[in-house]
C-alpha cells in the first residue's frame with residue numbers, strides 16, 4: 001500500500017488572501033517547494049474546500065485555472081500532485097465532501113491504494129485535523145496559514161513553522 005500526504009492548498013502551499021482564485025494573486029509560501037521535494041516517497045494530494053464557488057464568488061473555471069497554475073509551478077520543481085480533490089459546495093449544502101468529512105480521503109484510498117493509517121494531513125484549520133484524525137492519519141498544523149484558533153479546538157500531532165518543518169517531522173515520525 002502507498003503512503004500519502006494530503007495537503008490543504010490555501011495557506012499551506014500557497015498564500016491565502018481569502019477565497020483566492022486569481023492567477024495574479026498566486027504566490028507560493030516560503031519553504032513550500034523545499035518541503036514538498038523532501039516528500040518524494042509519498043503520494044501527494046491537495047484536498048481543499050472551495051466554497052467560494054458555491055457562494056458565487058468565483059466560477060469553476062477560475063478554480064481550475066488557478067489550480068493549474070499551482071500544479072505547473074510545482075511541476076517545475078519535479079513535484080507531482082497525484083490529484084486535487086476540491087469541494088465546491090456551500091457549507092449549508094451539507095454535502096458529502098466538504099472537510100472535515102472524509103470522503104476525499106476514502107476516495108484516494110481506493111483509487112491510489114493508500115494506507116490512511118500510514119498517511120499524513122497538513123492543514124491550517126480545525127477541519128483539516130478533524131478529517132485526518134477521523135481516518136487515522138497523523139495531522140500537522142502549519143502556522144503559515146489562517147485558522148490559528150484551531151490550536152484550542154482540535155489538537156494536531158504537530159505544529160510546524162512551514163511546509164519544510166512539516167516535511168522533516170513527517171520523515172522523522174514515519175514508523
Ligand SMILES: [Zn+2]
Pocket residue numbers: 087088089095096097098
Ligand atoms: Zn462538497
